Amino acid sequence: MSGRAPQSAGRDGKMSLGQHLLELRKRLFLAAAGLFVGAIAGWFLSDFVWDALREPIYAIIEAQHRNAQINYPDITSAFDLKLKISLYVGLIVSSPMWLYQIFAFLVPGLTRREKQYTFGFFFTAVPLFLAGCAAGWYVLPHVVELMTSFAPPEDAAFINAQAYFDFVLKLVVAIGIAFVLPVFIVLLNFAGVISAASIIKSWRIAILVIILFTAIATPAADVVSMFLLALPMIVLYFLAYGIAWLHDRRVAKRASAFAQEYAV
Numbered sequence: 001m002s003g004r005a006p007q008s009a010g011r012d013g014k015m016s017l018g019q020h021l022l023e024l025r026k027r028l029f030l031a032a033a034g035l036f037v038g039a040i041a042g043w044f045l046s047d048f049v050w051d052a053l054r055e056p057i058y059a060i061i062e063a064q065h066r067n068a069q070i071n072y073p074d075i076t077s078a079f080d081l082k083l084k085i086s087l088y089v090g091l092i093v094s095s096p097m098w099l100y101q102i103f104a105f106l107v108p109g110l111t112r113r114e115k116q117y118t119f120g121f122f123f124t125a126v127p128l129f130l131a132g133c134a135a136g137w138y139v140l141p142h143v144v145e146l147m148t149s150f151a152p153p154e155d156a157a158f159i160n161a162q163a164y165f166d167f168v169l170k171l172v173v174a175i176g177i178a179f180v181l182p183v184f185i186v187l188l189n190f191a192g193v194i195s196a197a198s199i200i201k202s203w204r205i206a207i208l209v210i211i212l213f214t215a216i217a218t219p220a221a222d223v224v225s226m227f228l229l230a231l232p233m234i235v236l237y238f239l240a241y242g243i244a245w246l247h248d249r250r251v252a253k254r255a256s257a258f259a260q261e262y263a264v
Contacts, residue, residue, distance in 0.1 A: 027101040034097030042089030056144035068157035125183045132179030136172035182240035189244035196244035
């Protein structure tokens with residue numbers, strides 16, 4: 001008898017805690033497998049990616065007429081950096097896989113009708129993630145040039161390879177993830193966790209968090225880059241509110257029509 005309980009729960013559209021944990025394990029395994037395959041591809045692309053990441057350093061040499069170079073402080077630094085580049089290239093390349101697994105895990109919280117929007121969420125999240133990475137990549141040369149300009153022109157700039165990559169990672173990947181967050185806001189609204197009213201009620205806090213996030217992701221001295229990144233994130237937040245408002249309005253109309261049809 002006890003063995004049939006999960007099946008009957010499945011027919012009712014509900015999952016037990018054990019089923020949720022099994023589903024989570026499955027999704028994590030698939031996401032990890034996608035990341036692993038992406039990291040293998042990233043290993044072969046790492047030299048190309050590292051050459052592209054070093055372009056702002058070469059621009060410093062030409063624009064500021066100073067001696068600037070990236071150095072590796074110990075024997076294993078170059079190998080560790082290659083592994084790290086491979087991992088994060090894999091993270092970006094496999095973003096369709098792990099983003100889909102997140103959505104697929106959250107889908108059971110939606111109604112059958114609302115599950116049709118899953119692919120809409122998915123095909124919105126992936127371009128937004130890549131657009132966020134592109135936005136971080138766009139401001140990277142300006143940030144590097146600005147921060148190195150504070151050094152006296154007669155001094156050489158010796159840049160630690162690991163520290164430089166961590167700086168680029170924080171700027172590019174973090175912005176990409178931040179661009180996806182509005183999609184999750186809409187998903188939570190469709191799942192009935194938050195309402196459009198609560199989203200717009202918190203707009204001041206949201207703008208403050210966005211500005212603080214972009215201030216952390218970019219150097220404090222580069223105010224222009226901070227606002228260039230903050231502006232599209234604010235627009236995406238209000239766009240998420242607009243979609244949530246339309247969804248709540250549609251749900252309210254259906255509920256009202258249902259109540260009038262079956263009113264005694």
